[in-house]
Every structure is written in C-alpha cells, then in structure tokens.
C-alpha cells in the first residue's frame with residue numbers, strides 16, 4: 001500500500017472544507033487503508049483525508065498502544081459534548097509543534113463505518129480530543145488556529161525555516 005504525502009501547514013489546501021462521502025466503495029476503503037498505513041508510518045494517532053489532499057469526510061484514528069485498532073469514521077458528526085479538557089496536541093501537518101488546546105471532555109459522535117453502517121460512539125479523554133482534532137481538519141481548521149496570533153506567527157516562521165533546510 002502506498003504511503004500518502006501529508007500536506008504541511010500553512011498549505012492553503014488544509015483550508016478546504018471536506019464534502020460528505022456518498023458512496024462507500026472500494027476506492028474509499030483503499031483510501032482508508034492507505035491513510036491508516038500513512039498514519040502508522042508517520043507515526044501519528046489520527047489522520048484526516050484533508051491532510052492527504054482528499055477533501056472528503058473521512059478520518060482514521062488509532063490511539064491503542066499496540067497500534068492495531070484502526071478506527072475509520074466517515075461523515076462524522078458530533079451530536080453532543082460535555083465538559084472541558086486541556087491537553088497538549090500535535091499534528092502530522094505541523095511537525096515538531098505541540099501546544100495546549102481546550103476541547104470538550106466527552107463527546108457523542110455519529111458516523112458511518114467502512115461497511116456503510118451508522119455507528120454512534122461515546123468518547124472521552126484522548127479519543128475525544130483526537131476525534132475533535134480530526135473533525136476540525138475536515139472543516140478546514142488546524143489545531144494552531146486555537147492558539148494566539150503571536151504563537152501562530154512563530155510556528156509559521158519555524159516551519160518555513162524547516163522547509164528551507166529540508167528542501
């Protein structure tokens with residue numbers, strides 16, 4: 001399975017709003033498999049289709065320690081949220097940058113699985129953070145959008161410097 005290139009902040013394609021998946025066919029299942037492979041290789045705990053320049057509502061997540069429990073959420077929608085938590089986040093599209101972001105502590109999310117079946121999941125802690133972070137991507141947001149303007153400017157210049165070194 002091919003690894004997919006991951007867009008890097010501030011690439012404007014990260015701002016595209018993803019459309020719902022209308023037909024869960026072989027190409028969607030292949031994309032989910034390739035995204036999971038790309039996420040494990042990176043390594044990361046979540047990846048949104050937006051980050052691989054596919055602007056459809058599909059995310060893959062695996063917060064398991066064994067890295068063998070990939071979760072694919074298609075057309076995810078948060079039905080309810082509760083409480084607040086602040087955790088340190090990072091993102092495969094913003095390499096080397098970690099900062100604190102406030103998220104709901106607990107969420108209820110409805111989505112389609114790879115078989116096209118509607119699922120409802122109650123998540124809290126890290127899984128809740130990860131789902132909120134990935135759904136943000138589908139809407140064209142990156143976690144650094146939650147940070148101050150000053151921090152965002154610093155992150156942009158840090159990443160521009162990295163790009164010059166690795167180019």
Ligand code: NI
Pocket residue numbers: 090091092093133137143
């Ligand atoms: Ni991310």
